Amino acid sequence: MVDKTTVADKQDDSELATSVIEKPKKKMSMSTLVLLSFAAGIASGLFFGEMLAWMSVIGDAFIKLLQMTIIPYIIVSLISSLGSLTMVQAKSLGVKVGKLMLVIWLFGLLTMYLIKYTFPDWQAGEFFSLTALEDPNSINLLDIYIPSNPFFSLSNSYIPAIVLFCVATGIALISIDKKDSLMRPMQLLGEAFNKVTQSIVKLMPIGIFAMTAATAGTMDFEEFQKLQVYFVAHVVMTIILTYWVLPAILATITPFSYRDIT
Template identity: 25%
Template sequence: MADRSPKPSSRSLWRRYLDFPLIYKLAIALVAGAVVGLAVGEPATALQPLGEVFLRLLQMLVMPLVVVTLIAGVSSIDPVRLGGIGLKVLVFYLATSAVAITVGLLAALAVAPGTGLQAPGRTEQSPEQAPPVAQTLVEIVPENPFAALAEGNVLAVMFAAIAAGIALAFMRASSDERIAGLGALLRRGVDAGVELVFVIVRGVLQYAPVGVFALIAVVLAETGVDALVPLAKLTGVVYGGVAVQIGVYAAVLVLFRVGVRRFFAAAREPMVTAFATRSSSGTLPVSTRAARRMGVDEGVYGFTLPLGATVNMDGTAIYVGAATVFVANVAGVELTVGQLLMVVLVGVLASIGTAGVPGAGLIMLSLAVTQAGLPFGPVALVAGIDAILDMVRTMCNVTGDLTGTRVIARTERGMVHESGEDGTGPGAGAAAVPAGAQRAEGAEPPGEDAGSGG
């Protein structure tokens, strides 16, 4: 009896941790990290390794997840339907990015966040340049897919995975029984790879609160409250612009008759994770899980989410628009209509060539500032609080990816499993809930936490 009592007690404590919803664990970690970072100050930077481990775990999953989900997603769609989904997702992502950067520009023009600030002195470092759009388009096609995989070239890996997925889709649809049989066999292997990655994802998410706590504590320990004072207007513009953009997403969801409350109940975990990690690609495992929870078929989310993590950067577009006006204010330059249009165009196109990792927004901002003919010096002011701005813009990026995924799934027949709407996930065997009953339910979908199956 004495030997058996400690075991159930410790197992029960671990079980309770697993059963506690991830969103609350992340929220507690965020608050605790902020308190420690501000109260302790510089010594809190010793927590950096704990945060780095979390980022490395997420980054470790990115390439395998991109490969298996893209191949599984693309190959699960009928070849005739594949072209329609691809066109829809590109149009949606480009349109929302254009809206986002316009929101950022208009909000910044109204507030004039940089007025009264002095441009910093000479900077020793030259800005990191974004690759030209033409070069980016050429390099999407990899000379060696395995080298692209080893180098972390996301766009090139995505191209190779999409090509493999298309080929597998045609194999499965072939009238030749031998080819169709081989396609079915390959598809089973891909499905096994997807499940393997998701088992690892569930394990990594158990460490997420520790990593989030460390990341937030380190960021606030390094910047402190004083760092926000001279740039409070710019911070407010970016955060306000993101709030407006999320309102745009809600309007789009309503337009396509998708439940807004139910959507955000499923999307809030990847939103919080994106806010803490500042990485769209790193949040991809959590975003994919949320899409499954919404009932979206892998034929849609397996294609739209990896693509969106790289090319859809609405929050970053808001940041680029607002920060460009900020730089112009600090430099004492009044932007012309032509320059504003150029910022919109460059912001939308540059999002294709910047990866969904922390700090990519500075590359886009450097390109936009240069193309607008503005001095680069004031960008150093923005870089000082880039981490604070990066959090909210990454959250917006991920929310836009999920919105596009859910809307596109809504427009494709058979690509939304209603059983997934109650948290059981697609393929759970539950009967479809009548539309009226779904609309009446406002509660959070039960049963999905970090320790449960996807």
């Protein structure tokens, strides 16, 4: 007669083996893939050198693909988000967001002013060129910030002017009653642009590898040594801003404490 305990143990072992076999493998996160592709790109560029210079075309193509949906998404998301609000919600949101944006802008300007002192003052030789005698192209700030011709602003990617046009259009839609026929298609377009962006982001490891490999393959060792200063400054400033400064600002203007944010 077969021992019941032995049969039960065999059943438990078979169930355990089945669960182990059927357990799905954990996929590698996108951040891990990006870091690995970054390291692999640098290693490949240092090993193969200028043979990988052609990969800069792949990197540029990836950047352009990322930029493809930025402006259309800004247009449809701003107009649909603001246009779907009520007047009371718009006033409350305008006051709160205005204060927050003012703090962020002031902090950003202060950070950009201070971070330049972390870089060394390298003196480089200057050579005479006929282009130095040419007048530089003047920048018209009014064209950048005020969309006198929205299509001109769109064609030149003047983001501040585009945002101002979208905000003005969205605010105008708040007081219009029959706006659902416009809001729904714009929300669907926003979802479509978001899906396109998510699909392109999946190609990020390939784009990062191509850009780093082409850059590392066309740079000298002395240039890499100079870039160490910028890498260290970037890492230090990122840590300070992420774990100290930004949480402190959010704790000041929000009901959350510093410990809750960090």
